[in-house]
Amino acid sequence: MGEDRHIVVIDDEPDMLETCARVIHRMGYKCTTYEDSCEALEEIHKLQPDLIITDIKMPKCDGFEVLEKAKVCVPEARVIVITGYASVDSAVQAMKEGAYDYLSKPFPIEQLQLTINKALQHIALTEENQLLRAQLQEGLNTDNIIGARGGLQDVFATIGKISNSDASILILGESGTGKEVIARAIHKNSRRSTGPFIPVDCASLPENLLESELFGYERGAFTGANNTKQGLLEMAHGGTLFLDELGELTLAMQAKLLRTLEERAIRRVGGNRLINIDIRVLAATNRDLEKAVRTKEFREDLYYRINVITLKLPILHERQQDIPLLVNHFCKKFSQDMDKKVGGFTPEAMKTMKSYSWPGNIRELRNVVERAISLSESEMVEITDLPEKVIAEQKKILPEQENLGDLSFHEAKDLWLKKFEVKYMKELLDKHNGNITQAAKSAGIDRKTIHRLMNKYDLQR
Numbered sequence: 001m002g003e004d005r006h007i008v009v010i011d012d013e014p015d016m017l018e019t020c021a022r023v024i025h026r027m028g029y030k031c032t033t034y035e036d037s038c039e040a041l042e043e044i045h046k047l048q049p050d051l052i053i054t055d056i057k058m059p060k061c062d063g064f065e066v067l068e069k070a071k072v073c074v075p076e077a078r079v080i081v082i083t084g085y086a087s088v089d090s091a092v093q094a095m096k097e098g099a100y101d102y103l104s105k106p107f108p109i110e111q112l113q114l115t116i117n118k119a120l121q122h123i124a125l126t127e128e129n130q131l132l133r134a135q136l137q138e139g140l141n142t143d144n145i146i147g148a149r150g151g152l153q154d155v156f157a158t159i160g161k162i163s164n165s166d167a168s169i170l171i172l173g174e175s176g177t178g179k180e181v182i183a184r185a186i187h188k189n190s191r192r193s194t195g196p197f198i199p200v201d202c203a204s205l206p207e208n209l210l211e212s213e214l215f216g217y218e219r220g221a222f223t224g225a226n227n228t229k230q231g232l233l234e235m236a237h238g239g240t241l242f243l244d245e246l247g248e249l250t251l252a253m254q255a256k257l258l259r260t261l262e263e264r265a266i267r268r269v270g271g272n273r274l275i276n277i278d279i280r281v282l283a284a285t286n287r288d289l290e291k292a293v294r295t296k297e298f299r300e301d302l303y304y305r306i307n308v309i310t311l312k313l314p315i316l317h318e319r320q321q322d323i324p325l326l327v328n329h330f331c332k333k334f335s336q337d338m339d340k341k342v343g344g345f346t347p348e349a350m351k352t353m354k355s356y357s358w359p360g361n362i363r364e365l366r367n368v369v370e371r372a373i374s375l376s377e378s379e380m381v382e383i384t385d386l387p388e389k390v391i392a393e394q395k396k397i398l399p400e401q402e403n404l405g406d407l408s409f410h411e412a413k414d415l416w417l418k419k420f421e422v423k424y425m426k427e428l429l430d431k432h433n434g435n436i437t438q439a440a441k442s443a444g445i446d447r448k449t450i451h452r453l454m455n456k457y458d459l460q461r
Contacts, residue, residue: 005029005120008047010040010054010066011082016105020053023112029120037061045073045344045380051119053103055082056090063094071098072350075324076126078119082107097431155182158311164191168261168306170246171284173313176361179284180244182313187240192280195239198232203245207253212269215256221270233266236279246306247287247298258302281306316358316365321433323354326362330369331381342373345381352383355426356390418457425453 007029009020017033024031032047034040037058044052044066052070056063063081070079078100083091091102100119103111159182162169169186171179180199187197205213212221216231233241249257260266261281265274283306292298316323327345335342345353349372358364372385383391428450432438440447453459 005051005123006047006049007031007051007053007116008040008044008049009033010037010052010058010063011035012037012055012058016055016082019109020112023109024116027113027116029116037066041066041069044069045346048074048343049077050123051078051080051116053080053082053116056094057084063090064097067094067097067099069347072324072347073344075321075328076123078123080115080119155311155313158309159186159189162186162309164189165309166280167308168281168283169309169311170289170307171282171311171313172286173284174286174315174361176363177313177315178362179313180242182311183240183242183282183284186282187242187280190240190280192239196236197240197242198236199242199244200232201244203248207250210249210253211256215260215266215268217269218271221268225270228268231266231268233260233277233279234268234275237277238279240280240282243281243283243306245285246283247285247289247292251297251299254299254302258299258305261302261305316361318434320354320430323365324350326365327353327369330366331373334370334373338373340373340376341379342376342381343379345372346383349381349383349386352386352391421453422457422459425450425457425459429454429459 007024009017009024009031010033011017011020012035014035017035021031021033032043032049034043037054038060040054041061052066052074054063054066067079067081070077079094079098081091081094081099081102082105083102084105091099091104095102100122101115103115169183171182173179183199184197187193200214202210212229212231214231214233216229216234217225219225219228243257260277263274264278265276267274289298289303289307293300293303316326327350331342331344334340344350353365353368360367368387368390371387372381375385376382428439428443429436432442436447436450440450443450
């Protein structure tokens, strides 16, 4: 660790700042102190500290505001709050809202050192886990799986268990959630990693061309077949075949694919001899294949042949905690690519990014960040740098009604009740990271009420 670690201390008492700075420097870490908490809030995004130590009660901006901004601007930083004995309850509340630990005044120097070391060790452990994930993803385009929080933890745990198996895997997820990236990660970490990884987009080619692409053809099999050509199935021998958009295959092609998987052999178009193949099959789709089986649009036998193990990728809207990480990752990437000094997104811009529903998932977020970096003329991306659709979505749920006098009493009352319910539910769910049980307990209502309001206003966790 050493001097690579940067700690920011915020307190309106100069003696406390001097004591903390002396201890931190003696421990070998860089320290920046602020007596003015509002000034500190303006500087945090530039400094990108590893650890923030802040008093709770300060005359201008309090510790809760520091904590809120830190979660947006430096989401990977840890925050330690300082409080007097009379306000320990406030410190406990701060921990519920994301603080790492708290110190009660007056505290001995040894306790300060111990708490700092614990926080930095926690950061080091997190970084080690990220490094292990990076090693898992080494050599891949991992843009779509930055963060690895929430549902992605389960995905990576499953990858670790199944990579060395030859079982067929069906990867489910909406467009833009990173299905091919996950497939490549499975291949990269399997015993077939030295073999080829052959992706096939089942939706991009018509049936007649797809057949010749998959199975290959013999010379003279059809007009224009002047030479024998290997198919993708044959090229995947000893490696992994990835069938993207599997649900778009016609029933006839499904039958041919099923026979190939059962016999582990192919016959080229226009050929008579069987060619043995040794492949592992990974498939992906954004369609509901179970429904397609019920409606006879997809073969049941092929479904169960492919779907030995199911891997479901969460949509970005279900990974709200990852949005700041993804935004910061792409911001850094595109700033370097464009040789621009853009340090991040303002709190208002980041809040807007977090509130957007991201129907195009990570692919759409990447495009929005690239556009914002291109347009930005300052060190921070402003709301005005974001596309109108991203800005406007916050206003979609309930349009503003400035002239309430044009409405009846009951209409105006209903409008403001809806505004209250939407705002309260969004803040409640955000506070508890989408945990409905904790949100219900905190709000003093039952889970059914929360589900009803979420469905009523189409709110996500």
